[in-house]
Amino acid sequence: MMTNSVPAVASSPLSGQLPANTTNPLVLGIETSCDETGIGIVRGNHLLANVISSSMDEHARYGGVVPEVAARAHLEAMQPALEQALAEAGVELSELDAIAVTSGPGLAGALMVGVAAAKALAVATGKPLYAVNHLVGHVGADVLRDDGTEIELPTIALLVSGGHTSLLEVRDLVSDVELLGETIDDAAGEAFDKVARLLGLPYPGGPHIDRVAVGGNPKAIRFPRGLTHAKDVDRHRYDFSFSGLKTSVARWVEREQDAGTDFSIADVAASFREAVVDVLLTKAVAACVDRGVPRLLLGGGVVANARVRELARERCAEAGIELRIPPLSLCTDNGAMIAALGAQLIMASKEPSTLGFSADSTLPVTQIQA
Amino acid sequence: MLLAIDTSAGTSVAIVDAQGVVHAERNSSDTRKHAEVVGDFIHGCIADAGCAVTDLTGVVAGMGPGPFTGLRVGIVAARAFAFGAGVPVLPVVTHDAIALGETEPIVVATDARRKEFYWSTYEGSDAAGLPVRVAGPALAPASELAASVPNFDHFQLRDSEPVLASNLARLAFLLREHNRPFAGEEALYLRSPDITLSAGPKRVTA
Ligand SMILES: [Zn+2]
Numbered sequence: 001m002m003t004n005s006v007p008a009v010a011s012s013p014l015s016g017q018l019p020a021n022t023t024n025p026l027v028l029g030i031e032t033s034c035d036e037t038g039i040g041i042v043r044g045n046h047l048l049a050n051v052i053s054s055s056m057d058e059h060a061r062y063g064g065v066v067p068e069v070a071a072r073a074h075l076e077a078m079q080p081a082l083e084q085a086l087a088e089a090g091v092e093l094s095e096l097d098a099i100a101v102t103s104g105p106g107l108a109g110a111l112m113v114g115v116a117a118a119k120a121l122a123v124a125t126g127k128p129l130y131a132v133n134h135l136v137g138h139v140g141a142d143v144l145r146d147d148g149t150e151i152e153l154p155t156i157a158l159l160v161s162g163g164h165t166s167l168l169e170v171r172d173l174v175s176d177v178e179l180l181g182e183t184i185d186d187a188a189g190e191a192f193d194k195v196a197r198l199l200g201l202p203y204p205g206g207p208h209i210d211r212v213a214v215g216g217n218p219k220a221i222r223f224p225r226g227l228t229h230a231k232d233v234d235r236h237r238y239d240f241s242f243s244g245l246k247t248s249v250a251r252w253v254e255r256e257q258d259a260g261t262d263f264s265i266a267d268v269a270a271s272f273r274e275a276v277v278d279v280l281l282t283k284a285v286a287a288c289v290d291r292g293v294p295r296l297l298l299g300g301g302v303v304a305n306a307r308v309r310e311l312a313r314e315r316c317a318e319a320g321i322e323l324r325i326p327p328l329s330l331c332t333d334n335g336a337m338i339a340a341l342g343a344q345l346i347m348a349s350k351e352p353s354t355l356g357f358s359a360d361s362t363l364p365v366t367q368i369q370a
Numbered sequence: 371m372l373l374a375i376d377t378s379a380g381t382s383v384a385i386v387d388a389q390g391v392v393h394a395e396r397n398s399s400d401t402r403k404h405a406e407v408v409g410d411f412i413h414g415c416i417a418d419a420g421c422a423v424t425d426l427t428g429v430v431a432g433m434g435p436g437p438f439t440g441l442r443v444g445i446v447a448a449r450a451f452a453f454g455a456g457v458p459v460l461p462v463v464t465h466d467a468i469a470l471g472e473t474e475p476i477v478v479a480t481d482a483r484r485k486e487f488y489w490s491t492y493e494g495s496d497a498a499g500l501p502v503r504v505a506g507p508a509l510a511p512a513s514e515l516a517a518s519v520p521n522f523d524h525f526q527l528r529d530s531e532p533v534l535a536s537n538l539a540r541l542a543f544l545l546r547e548h549n550r551p552f553a554g555e556e557a558l559y560l561r562s563p564d565i566t567l568s569a570g571p572k573r574v575t576a
Contacts, residue, residue, distance in 0.1 A: 062565055066565050068438065071438070071439070079450070082450075108439075109438075109439045112439065116447040119408060120409065120451035120454065121451065122409070123423075123451065123454075124450070124451040247574050254574065355409035355410045358406040359406075
């Protein structure tokens with residue numbers, strides 16, 4: 001029956017109390033904002049495990065991420081991924097100093113799975129819980145690179161994936177992040193998926209566009225660069241738009257098909273890709289120059305695109321900007337970056353989140369911790 | 371003692387002992403705040419019951435049927451808590467818990483939204499006190515419930531029943547005591563994911 005051995009507790013006792021180890025905390029991170037169930041474990045700035053269970057294959061036949069399919073997959077992947085991450089890191093649940101979880105931004109139904117799992121796990125283990133921002137997590141991933149060079153701040157960060165296209169200025173990882181601009185319609189990764197579809201290429205579009213673009217002429221067709229005209233630059237200097245580009249590619253392909261022209265898919269793919277990458281880096285470099293911040297960090301799945309990395313190197317070298325690209329396994333959505341940001345918060349003596357936070361699909365980047 | 375969690379409608383969390391005594395229970399009928407409240411509810415129940423995590427010997431998970439966005443929140447919370455506490459998950463069909471203790475033939479009908487109901491029929495309870503489900507759980511349009519449920523007139527309708535996690539825990543104790551199988555591991559969404567399958571790229575020019 002009732003036991004008196006446990007003292008009465010307030011509604012959220014896990015908050016207000018820092019983890020015991022604030023110098024080199026062992027943190028488990030849970031990420032479910034899109035289609036990857038990511039569980040990562042770090043000790044301070046050191047990566048111990050990065051397990052990613054992706055439902056990408058289930059979305060392939062639909063040509064894009066289906067939110068409900070992703071959320072169902074998170075439910076099934078959660079426990080196996082937790083087990084695998086602990087095994088890879090060689091640590092026991094009881095050894096953890098804290099748990100971190102993505103509370104937003106992302107797909108609402110998908111985020112809820114990670115948030116609920118993290119809360120329940122935190123209560124069961126008595127570990128403090130840190131609800132963190134997914135986008136800032138992408139920047140946080142950089143502290144895990146094993147070459148030991150520390151991220152220098154402030155930095156401009158360009159985060160590009162199927163779910164987001166954002167340009168940030170990061171002055172302090174745990175307290176000072178500013179959103180400079182973001183996409184006003186499609187994410188860049190989504191544009192790759194949509195153009196791949198109209199070229200008859202499989203999902204996800206990025207790697208397939210990359211593949212067929214080999215040997216294509218990036219200057220063959222001059223596709224539009226969204227929000228780069230003088231009239232747009234006032235209001236949308238650092239914002240992106242890819243929906244007009246996608247329509248323009250579709251129109252071009254239809255015209256050639258209607259005319260029965262034997263056009264080069266390689267040229268279309270290369271020219272489209274060039275238009276995307278050109279806009280991304282023009283705006284990112286402009287942000288570095290305008291703000292006097294000679295550092296650019298890339299993050300997000302689109303960084304896997306070879307041309308993004310290549311043009312980033314060229315443009316940054318020309319402008320005297322230091323370029324940082326975390327390892328690819330840490331660029332795509334993952335739990336290690338969430339754990340890393342959680343560890344940063346702990347090392348900066350930030351208190352844990354209270355248990356009542358919600359999954360916030362539009363969490364602003366200024367809210368680094370929920 | 372068992373911790374029970376159900377988010378098939380609102381959010382319900384309870385701690386119940388083997389004698390069926392409810393040591394703590396927290397309920398919310400809000401169908402949009404499952405992920406927000408579930409952590410405080412679990413923690414609050416443990417505090418209200420004055421017990422420790424180590425006093426809990428299993429976590430009962432309401433597997434539905436229920437609308438998908440909310441339903442899996444409780445299931446993943448039950449799984450994560452059980453994983454963290456090192457105890458088993460005990461999955462039960464939520465409708466069975468609603469039918470617990472009924473002696474008459476009943477049909478349980480719960481709101482599936484989109485003008486549909488989830489339903490199950492029961493022929494009272496057996497000698498062990500466990501509900502005898504004869505059909506369901508299944509999904510039917512609200513306007514065709516009577517036509518969809520076999521032998522509908524034979525059963526008394528139980529609709530708008532609140533789901534109480536304490537009843538899930540009592541059901542789980544009975545199942546365990548009488549060596550009956552728990553529910554399967556699958557969430558009872560009873561609906562395919564919403565997918566707008568496209569027939570291919572649409573033309574942008576006329
Ligand atoms: Zn991302």
